Amino acid sequence: MEYSFKMKGTCASTVRFEVVDHKVHNVRFIGGCSGNTQGVARLAEGMDKDELIKRLEGVRCGPKMTSCPDQFAKALKECE
Numbered sequence: 001m002e003y004s005f006k007m008k009g010t011c012a013s014t015v016r017f018e019v020v021d022h023k024v025h026n027v028r029f030i031g032g033c034s035g036n037t038q039g040v041a042r043l044a045e046g047m048d049k050d051e052l053i054k055r056l057e058g059v060r061c062g063p064k065m066t067s068c069p070d071q072f073a074k075a076l077k078e079c080e
Contacts, residue, residue, distance in 0.1 A: 002016065009066045
């Protein structure tokens with residue numbers, strides 16, 4: 001199933017992804033730092049959803065209280 005999540009407090013506006021058999025696939029960030037979001041998307045491919053949440057949750061971007069990875073973790077939690 002494909003999910004779309006509106007991100008808050010980040011340069012990227014949206015993250016879209018699929019979860020199949022608890023594995024994350026086809027992650028696409030809209031906006032944001034291209035190299036960083038592409039890197040996160042490639043690293044996330046095929047990972048277990050819960051493991052990805054544990055690794056990404058709480059990551060901050062400079063002085064901000066959140067980041068694209070942190071918002072992605074929030075999106076993954078919402079699709080449970």
